[in-house]
Amino acid sequence: MDAVILQILNGLDKGSAYALIALGLTLIFGTLGVVNFAHGALFMLGAFCAVTLSKIFTISYETIDPVRKDFLGNPLKVETPYIFDWFGPDVGTAMIEWSVPLAILFSIPIMILVGLSMERGLIKYFYKRPHADQILVTFGLAIVLQEIIKYFYGANPIPTPAPPALTGSADFGVLLGFDAGSIIYPYWRLVYFVFAAVIIGGVFAFLRYTTFGMVVRAGMADRETVGLLGINIDKRFTIMFALAACVAGLAGVMYTPINSPNYHMGMDFLVLSFVVVVVGGMGSLEGAVAAGFLLGVLESFASMGEIVSLLPGINQIIIYLVAIIILLTRPRGLMGRKGVMEE
Amino acid sequence: MLGLNSKDKTLFLIVLALTMFAPFLLNPFPEGSELAQFNAGYPDLMQRFVIFGIFAIGFNILFGLTGYLSFGHAAFLGVGSYAGVWMLKLLTMNVVPAIIVSVIFAGLFSAVVGYISLRRSGIYFSILTLAFAQMSFALAYSVLTPITNGETGLQLALNDPRILDFDAADGSLPATNFFGIEMRDGFELALGPWLFTFNFGYYLCAIIMLIAFYISIRIFRSPFGLMLRAVKTNQQRLRFTGKNPKPHTLAAFIISGMYAGLAGGLMVAMDPLAGAERMQWTASGEVVLMTILGGAGTLIGPVLGAGVIKYFENIFSKINDNVLYNWFSFLPDGMQDAFVFMIHPFIGKGWHLTLGIMFMLVVIFLPGGVVEGGQRLRQLFSRRGGSDSAGGASSAKAHPAE
Amino acid sequence: MGILEVKGVNKRFGGLKALDEVNINVEAGAVHAIIGPNGAGKSTLLNCLVGRLEPDTGTVDFDGSSLLNLQPHEINQLGVSRVFQTPEIFSDLDLLENVMIPTLARRDGPFKLDAWSRVDHLSEVRERAEELLQDVGLFEKREMVASSLSRGDKRRLELAMCLVQDPKLLLLDEPTAGMSRADTNNTIDLLKKIGERGITKIVIEHDMHVVFSLANKISVMAQGTVIAEGKPEDIKGDPRVQEAYLGGAHL
Numbered sequence: 001m002d003a004v005i006l007q008i009l010n011g012l013d014k015g016s017a018y019a020l021i022a023l024g025l026t027l028i029f030g031t032l033g034v035v036n037f038a039h040g041a042l043f044m045l046g047a048f049c050a051v052t053l054s055k056i057f058t059i060s061y062e063t064i065d066p067v068r069k070d071f072l073g074n075p076l077k078v079e080t081p082y083i084f085d086w087f088g089p090d091v092g093t094a095m096i097e098w099s100v101p102l103a104i105l106f107s108i109p110i111m112i113l114v115g116l117s118m119e120r121g122l123i124k125y126f127y128k129r130p131h132a133d134q135i136l137v138t139f140g141l142a143i144v145l146q147e148i149i150k151y152f153y154g155a156n157p158i159p160t161p162a163p164p165a166l167t168g169s170a171d172f173g174v175l176l177g178f179d180a181g182s183i184i185y186p187y188w189r190l191v192y193f194v195f196a197a198v199i200i201g202g203v204f205a206f207l208r209y210t211t212f213g214m215v216v217r218a219g220m221a222d223r224e225t226v227g228l229l230g231i232n233i234d235k236r237f238t239i240m241f242a243l244a245a246c247v248a249g250l251a252g253v254m255y256t257p258i259n260s261p262n263y264h265m266g267m268d269f270l271v272l273s274f275v276v277v278v279v280g281g282m283g284s285l286e287g288a289v290a291a292g293f294l295l296g297v298l299e300s301f302a303s304m305g306e307i308v309s310l311l312p313g314i315n316q317i318i319i320y321l322v323a324i325i326i327l328l329t330r331p332r333g334l335m336g337r338k339g340v341m342e343e
Numbered sequence: 344m345l346g347l348n349s350k351d352k353t354l355f356l357i358v359l360a361l362t363m364f365a366p367f368l369l370n371p372f373p374e375g376s377e378l379a380q381f382n383a384g385y386p387d388l389m390q391r392f393v394i395f396g397i398f399a400i401g402f403n404i405l406f407g408l409t410g411y412l413s414f415g416h417a418a419f420l421g422v423g424s425y426a427g428v429w430m431l432k433l434l435t436m437n438v439v440p441a442i443i444v445s446v447i448f449a450g451l452f453s454a455v456v457g458y459i460s461l462r463r464s465g466i467y468f469s470i471l472t473l474a475f476a477q478m479s480f481a482l483a484y485s486v487l488t489p490i491t492n493g494e495t496g497l498q499l500a501l502n503d504p505r506i507l508d509f510d511a512a513d514g515s516l517p518a519t520n521f522f523g524i525e526m527r528d529g530f531e532l533a534l535g536p537w538l539f540t541f542n543f544g545y546y547l548c549a550i551i552m553l554i555a556f557y558i559s560i561r562i563f564r565s566p567f568g569l570m571l572r573a574v575k576t577n578q579q580r581l582r583f584t585g586k587n588p589k590p591h592t593l594a595a596f597i598i599s600g601m602y603a604g605l606a607g608g609l610m611v612a613m614d615p616l617a618g619a620e621r622m623q624w625t626a627s628g629e630v631v632l633m634t635i636l637g638g639a640g641t642l643i644g645p646v647l648g649a650g651v652i653k654y655f656e657n658i659f660s661k662i663n664d665n666v667l668y669n670w671f672s673f674l675p676d677g678m679q680d681a682f683v684f685m686i687h688p689f690i691g692k693g694w695h696l697t698l699g700i701m702f703m704l705v706v707i708f709l710p711g712g713v714v715e716g717g718q719r720l721r722q723l724f725s726r727r728g729g730s731d732s733a734g735g736a737s738s739a740k741a742h743p744a745e
Numbered sequence: 746m747g748i749l750e751v752k753g754v755n756k757r758f759g760g761l762k763a764l765d766e767v768n769i770n771v772e773a774g775a776v777h778a779i780i781g782p783n784g785a786g787k788s789t790l791l792n793c794l795v796g797r798l799e800p801d802t803g804t805v806d807f808d809g810s811s812l813l814n815l816q817p818h819e820i821n822q823l824g825v826s827r828v829f830q831t832p833e834i835f836s837d838l839d840l841l842e843n844v845m846i847p848t849l850a851r852r853d854g855p856f857k858l859d860a861w862s863r864v865d866h867l868s869e870v871r872e873r874a875e876e877l878l879q880d881v882g883l884f885e886k887r888e889m890v891a892s893s894l895s896r897g898d899k900r901r902l903e904l905a906m907c908l909v910q911d912p913k914l915l916l917l918d919e920p921t922a923g924m925s926r927a928d929t930n931n932t933i934d935l936l937k938k939i940g941e942r943g944i945t946k947i948v949i950e951h952d953m954h955v956v957f958s959l960a961n962k963i964s965v966m967a968q969g970t971v972i973a974e975g976k977p978e979d980i981k982g983d984p985r986v987q988e989a990y991l992g993g994a995h996l
Contacts, residue, residue: 035466125707131466132412136635137706139628143699151688151696271477271624278470313486320474320481327463327471348865566849566867567860569838573846576837583795583833584906585821585850594858 002178006185007300009172013189013258015296016196017043020251021273022280022288023200024244030220030283031237034123035131037138040270041145042245045114046252047261048149049107051158054099057083057092098163103253108246115245119238142267150263157260162188167257188257195254199247200289207285216240220283275323281336291334295319351560354643358556362549365389366539373536377669380661383654386529386542387613391653393545393552394609399633399645400552400559401602405595406631407640408563408571412469414627415456415476419600421483421622423449423607425490428497428617435507436517438526438547438612442605449604450597457596461589464578476624483619496618519612521547526613544613551609552646555602560642562598571595603630632702638712647713652698659694748773748945749794749914754803756789763789764800765969771914771947771962776940778948778960785966787949788830791918794947795827796820808913818855824913826906830922832899834906836892840883843891844874844905851910877905881935897928901935908939915939917948921955933958957981 021043028036060079068076084092095102122141126134161167166187173182207213219226219233226233252261259265276295280287301307303315314321326333347355361368370384383389402416423445430441460471483491491497499516508517518525526544533539562568573581574588581588611617620626629652637648667683667690674682689697709716749771756764764786771777779787792798794805796817805812812820821827826847835843848870853859865871878884881901886894891902900920907915920936921929929952936959940946950956956963956977963980965973973986980986 122707132410133706133710135412135466135469136631137703139631140699140703140706143695144703147693147696147699148688151693267625271473274470275474278467282466313482316481316485317478320478323474324459324471327467328459331463331467346863348863561863562860564863564865565860566853566862566864567858569842569846569849569864572838572842573835576835577833580833580835580906581846582817583821583827583829584847585818585855585910586846587816587818587855590856594860598860 002173002176002182003304005172005176006183007304008297009183009185009189011297011300012193012293013296014299015293016193017251017255017269017292018273018276018296019289019292020196020199021248021269022276022292023203023285024248025273025277026280026283026285026288027203027240027244027247029277030285031216031240032119032123032127034126035134035138036123037135037270038118038142038145039138039244039248040266040268040273041142042111042114042248042266043252043255043269044146044149044261044263044266046107046111046249047160047256047265048153048252049110049249050100050103050160050253050256051153051261053103053106054096054160057081057096057099100160100162100253100256104250107249107253111246111249112242114249115242116238118245119241123241124238142270146263146266153263155263157262159260160256162191162257166191192254192258196251199250203243203247204285212236212239272319275319279323279326279333281333284333284335287333287335295322298322345557347560348564351564351642355553355557355560358643358646359553362393362553365392365545365549366541370537370539374538375536380666381658383657385540386527386545388653388657389542389545390548390609390613392650393548394606394613395630395633395649395653396646397548397552397555397609398603398606398630399637399649400555401599401606402630403599403634403639403641403645404559404562404571404602405592405599406634407644408568408575409592409595410575411461411464411592411596412631413460413472413596413599414469414624414631415460415472415474416599416603416630417624417626418456418476418479418622419449419453419603420607420610420626421479421617421619422452423604424611424617424621425483425497425607426604427608427611428499428615429490431505431519431611431615432499432503433506435505436519437507438519438521438608441519441612442551442608445608445611446601446604449607450601453597453600453603454593457593457600461592461596473624473627476622476627480619480622480624483622491617491619494619496616498616519544519615548609548613551605555605556642556646563642567591567594632698636702636705636712638714641712641714644712644714651713655697655701656694659690659697660692662690747771748808749947750804750806751790751794752804752806754790754793754800754805756786756793756798756800762969764793767803767966767969767971769964769971769974771945773945774943775962776946776948776960778950778956778963779966780950780953780956780963781966784968786969787966788918789969790966791827791916791947791949794820794916795825821850821910822855824910825916826908826910826912826914827916828900828903828907828918828920830918832896832903834891834899834902837890839888839890840878840894840902841871841874841887843902844877844909845870847906847910848874874909877909880908880938881905897924897931900924900928900932904935904939908942908944912944915944915946917946917950919950920948921950921952929955 021039024042025036025039028034028039058081060081063078063080065076065078070076081092081096083095086092087095118141122137126137169184169186170190171180171183172185174180176183207217215226215231215233216236219237255261272295273292276291277288279295280289280291298318299315302318308315345352345355366384366389368384369389370382372378372382398416398420402413406412426448427441427445430444431438434440456472456475460468460475463471484493501514501516505517518527520526521543524543526547527542529540529542529545531538531540570581570586570591573586574592578588607617607621633648633652634645635648636651637646638644664683664687667686668679671679671682687693705712711718747770749769751767751769754764754767755762767786767790769777769779769790779790781787789798793800794812796812796815796819799813807820807823807825810823812823812825835846845864845867849867852870875884875887878887881904883898883901883905886898891899894902917936921932924932933955936946940959948956948959960977963975963977964971965980965983965986973980973983975983
C-alpha cells in the first residue's frame, strides 16, 4: 500500500508538467485550430526565465578585501552581487535563494510577450493552411528557439536549486500511519503539484466564470456562429494563445529544481505532451489534464522494480503503448469531441 | 528507352550525370586554395548525399503522394541498420546480403507499424508513427541491448563468426566489400592543382540511388501513383469511386519504409556501425525537412533537399570565426568585428539554427520547396524575356496534344 | 421486382427517429425522385444506400444482393455511383485524371498494386475517359486542374466520373443545389441526355421544376416515412403531399 502511494506521488510531478503543457496545447488547438509543435519550446523558455533571473541576481562586482588573504597570500577578491547593495545582504541572499519562485513574476510578462508576438507574427498566417503546414512551421520555430537558447546558455544542463527552505523531504509514511521512511517525498515536488493544481483550477475558473472565458468556450465549440454575433473572436483567441504560452512557461519555471533545464527539454516534453493530448482527446481540456496525470502516474508505476523485472523496458514505452492502444480502441481519445480533427 | 516519357528521361539523365560526375562537380576548387574548404567531393560526404537522397525519395512516396505525414520513418532506417550490421557480423563482409536483409526487415517492420497507424489519419497518424518510433528508440536503448548493444551502438568484432568468409584473421577488422571490391577503396585523380577522389563505396550507393530514383519515377507515373494522389486530394470520392484507400496507403507506407531500410543498410555498408540515435524522432524530422525543403510531391525535390541540407550542414559546420575574419578582412576593424559577431551564431555549431530558419522561411513563403522556387524563377525570366507564355506551368499544361 | 428494394428500414439518432419503416421499390430503368421537406430523412436514406450509415433494422437489396454491412467502395463495385450535394471531385488533379480514376476503378477493382505500367500508356482507359468528357462538354478543359472549374462544371465532371463506370444505379443528391437557373437547366438537359442510356436513377431534390422535368416516379417523404408514392401527375394532385410538403400551396 505504501509503495502504491509512493508511486502515485512520484507520478504527480511529471503528470503535472504533462497536464500543464497539454492544457496549453489543447487551448491553442481548440481556439485557434493550430497544432503547435513549438509548445515544448515555450516550456523550455519558461525554465530559462528562471535560469536568467538567478543569473541576473548574482551579477556581481569585485572588491578587494584588505584584511583577508587567499591561500596564496594575496589580498582576497570578494564578489558582491549588486542586489546586496540595493536591498541589503539579507534580502539579497533571500532573493538569490528564492529566485525560482520569484521567476514566476519575471516570466509572466516575458511569456505573454513571446506568446503575443508568436501568434501575431507567425501563427495567424497559418490558420487557413493545412495542419501539416502548421506542424512543419512550428516544428521549425521550435528548432530555432532551442538553438537560440543553446547559443546563449550552452548545451549542458544548468542546475537551478529550489529555495533551501523547500529542498528537504517530507516523510509521509509517518503522517499516513505507515512505517517511518516508507514514503519520502521532496517538498518541492509537492509544491509543484499544488502549483499545477492552482494554475489548472485558475484556467478552468477563468473559462467558466468570466464573460471572456464563456465567449472563448463558445468560440471553441462553434467559431463561425460566435463570429456572426459580432464578437471579435480573433482578438480573444490571440489572448488565449498568450495565456497558453504563459501556462507552459510557468510549468517550465517551476520545473527547474526537479530537473536541471537544458535546451532540448522542450522537445522531450513536447512529444510526450502530444501523446497526452491525443490520449485525452484532441480539443478536450478536461481530457488533457486527466490524461496528463494518468500517464504521469502510469509511468511512475511502470518504473517500479517489480514491474520492470517482470516486463523489462516497460517504463520506457508505457506512455506510447497506452497511447497506441487508446487511439486504436477509442479513436477520439478519452474525452474527445466528435468531429475534431477527423479526416 | 527506360520506359520514361521525354521529360522524365531528361530528369533522370540529369540526376544520372550529377551523381556520376559528383567527384568533379563537388570539388570545383583547387586543392590548397582559399575556397577548397567548400569542396564537398570527399567520399564520406558524397555517400551521405546519396544515402539520404534514397531516404528522402522513399519518404516522398508516402508524404508527397498521399499527404500522410509520418514522424517515425527514422525507425525503419534504424531497423535496416541493425539488420545490416548483423549480416556483416554473422554472414559475410560482402555488403549485398546486408543491404537485402536491411530492406526486408525494414519492410516487415513498416508493414506492422503502417497497418496499425493507418487506421487513423491526419495528426493522429503523425502521433501514432511518432509514438512507434520513440518506442523503438527507447527499446533499442534499453531492453533490446543484446541485439542493439544499447548506447555503445552495434559494431563489428574480431570474433564475429562471418560464416561465409574464409580470409585468415590478421588481427584487424575486415572491410566491407562488394564481391571483393572494398568500399573504402578508390582512386585519386590529380589534374593540375585539382584533386578528385573516386570512391567505390560512393559509386555503389550512387548506382543504387539511381535505381531507387528510377523506381520512384515509375511509381509516380503509374496507376498506383495516380491512386495515391487521389488519396491525398479526396479520400471520400475515392471510396465512392470503388477504390479502397487503405491498401493503397499501406503499400505506399511499406515501400517508403523499405527505402528507409535501404538507406540504413547502405549506411552500415559504408561504415559498419549502428546506433539507436539513428531512430530518434529528430532523425525522422530531418527527412521531413529534406523532403519539404526540396519540394514534397515532386520527383527531384527530395534528392535536392537531401543534397542541400547535407551540403550546408557540412559547410556551415566547418566555417569558424577565423574563416569569417578572413572573409571580411577588407573591412575596417570595427565593421569586421561587427559582421563576424552577427554571423557567428549561424555557423559552426549554430548550423541547426540556420537550418531551422531556412526551413521556416521555406514553409512560409515557398511551400513547394526548392523546386517551386526554381519554377518561379524560370517564370520570372520567361516573362522578362517577353515571351507570351506567362502563366507558366498551368497554361503550358493546357496546350499540348490538341 | 425492382433493382433496388428498401424494406422496413429504421434509423435512430439518439432520441430522433430519422427513418421510420421506410419502404421504397425502384424499378430498373426508372428515374425515381425522392422529395420532401427538410429533415424528412432523404439524405439519411441515401447514406444508408451507399454504406455511409447502417440502418438499425430493415433490408436494402440491390440487384439481388444485400447492401448492408458493405463498405462504400464495395457498394460502388456492385454498380452504384453517387453524385454529392457539393461536387466531390479530385480538385488537385486535372480533369482527365479525375475521370480516369473511376475508369481504372471499374477495370482493376478496389485495389491493384499496378506500380509499373504508365498511366499515359493506358490508351483504352484514356479514350474512354475522353469520350465521357466529350459527353458532358468538358473535353476542351481536360488538362485543367479540377479546382479551377466553375460549380456547374464541377457537377458535370462529377457526373462524367460516375457515368464512366456504367453504373446500374446512379444516385443524385440535389444535383442542382446552389446553381443558377441557367446552370440548372443545363444540368437538366444533361441528365435527360444520360437518361437515354437507360441507367436507373434516384434523384433527391428540392427544386420541383427539376423533379417534374426528370422523374417518372416520385416518393414523398415526411418525418422519416414515405407518405405517398406514384407517377408525377398523381403526386401533383395528392392532397396529403400538398399538406405535408407545401402546407397546402399548389405545385
